[in-house]
Amino acid sequence: MSALPSPAHIPPDPPGPRLSEPRPSEAPGPAPHLRPRRHWGSHLFLAVAAVLWITPVLWAFFLSLRPLAETNKYGYLSRPRSLTLDNFRDAWTQADLPHYFLNSIIITVPAVLVTLFAAACVAFGLARLGRRLNLFLLILFTAGNLLPQQVIITPLYRIYLSVHLPTWLSDSGLLYDSTLGLVVINVSFQLGFCVFVLSNYMRTIPVEITEAALIDGASLWTRFWRLTLPLCRPALAALATLLTIWIYNDFFWAIALMSTGSKRPITSALANLQGQFFVNDNLLAAGALLTAIPTLVVFVLLQKQFISGLALGATKG
Amino acid sequence: MASDPAVPRTPSASRRRRGARSLSGRDRIVLTLMIGIPLVVDLAFVWFPALASVLLSFTKWNGIGGIDSIKWVGTTNYHQAATIYTPFWPAVRHNFIWLAVFLLLATPLGILFAVALDRNLRGSRVYQSILFLPVMLSLALIGIIWEFMYSQNYGLVNTLLQRNGQNNAINWLGDPHLNLWAVLVEASWRQAGYVMVLYLAGLKSFDPSLREAARVDGANAWQTFWRVVFPVLRPINVVIVVVTVIESLRAFDLVYITNGGSNGLELLSVLVTKNIVGERTSIGFGSALGVVLLVISLVPIVIFLVQQFRHQEQQ
16 A cells, blocks of 8 residues: 655554655765756756746736737737736626636535535445445446546436426426536546545554444444544545536536536636637636636645645555 | 454454444444445446447437337447548547547656656746646636637747748648647646646655665666666556546547537547537437447556556455
8 A cells, every 4th residue: 555645645643554754855865976966957847848838828817918909009929018907807797707606616516515425425335345345336436437528428418308307406497407417417427536535545544443433332424424534634625626626627517418608617608708708819818817716726725735636546545 | 233342453354344244223224325325326427328328329319209219220320430420530530649649748748747846856846836737727728728829810839930920820720730739739738737746646655765775776867767766656657547548538628619629620529529419419329429439448447447456356
């Protein structure tokens, strides 16, 4: 069992040998010729790559700050005479972005919470089953998450059209073209990954903790809710960050399963807004960048969580 | 109710012993619900459609009539896709080009980033954040951001190449011979950062004393990486190959936001989607295209499952 990569999710007391001791920052060289070299090559490589990588984002940002009249007159690659946030303001109000942000929130928040809760239940439950059944179900959940979405979309589309719902649950009267429908598919599709990660993570929790609770006669639910779940907090936090971005960034499900443009979450709404409201490129740049606000918040504040979520999936607790 | 606490056991042994049998009736109901409800959801919305895709691919159904109007047609749909459906082979080719570029360029580049960052140079944090930024952006947004780079008359690329005139402008996203490559640059821009983060996680879990040992033995950085680090990181290498293949099969958003996935940007995923929402809704045919995607994707999925769960089976 390889160790978890970052201190953010090292379990309280992982059993077994731990591979990643806090890493000595380039071990002190015993002999002069073993001292770390300066790595000018790496520095140059990374610096050039970083400049290339940031350029498209900065270019879009630069466009979004410039008034249309000015870029029309002098061209885009020109010395800026004035910079303004007007494009952001116009994009925000003209395209009614708050409305689409709200759509995203009412899909993303429930989807993330339900996915995490359900996945934790499954991961906890599976460990209590017989070994073969446990393995079979774990594979079932994990494999489902790896399928390309388009493999299931054709029948799924039909299912969504045929499931009728009361109007208080879905204003379309169907699972199709409803907020609930998008929550359901996001939960179903992300469940597998979270079960996989949490199941691996729970395996690193020392079994003595649950044993002790067993002696106290705690019920299964109490052991789950009071013991296991709090111990999984680091993994849950990392997954929550990851899921929030993934579901917020989802484009395909909303394009395929939601026909009413005004009900779509902001990421997929971009496809329509592109030609309809964002009539010039300065405005489009501003509008498009505005959709990245939640992403940027996570990028600045929770980048570590996001990365450790990805790492949890890849390195298998 | 409680199992005997006096017997010391290894975690896996105790888990086996503490099967559902040792649970009380109420606990058993709770356990069934905890697994059962998510399982039903997963089966209903992921596995049932996947299976239905396979079955429907051998049928003809326009979706208007009831289920009894479904007609069994054998392999006709596959035959039609391969012979008379003109976008099919271009889409297959584009998917394989996508995969090749990811495997040969984007992924190795990401690994290179990770290895360079792992040296903990000054400023690593900043480099890492910048290289990682595209991974967090939605692909729809990435498509739009790059439209400004590629735009014919004012795009940064053409301006820097001085090809932004009325007559000599390069139509990066419009020319069917160029646009796939242009979009692949966008896709690689994101994929490299993704691979970088995954690989960094692997490198961080790498036992530094192994590297020290190699250094003491006189291995240079290149040898150390290929002979020591890379083989030890086999599990993460497999994960990365799997992620790379699956990401290239899933590719959809970028081409869709660029031009709806047409005119040189056809992909299997786009063809499937066009068949469900477009005017020619042939469910059997759309399913057949989905199954082609499914069959290809089973290869990386099986590889991943074997690697991840082999050890568990042995326990």
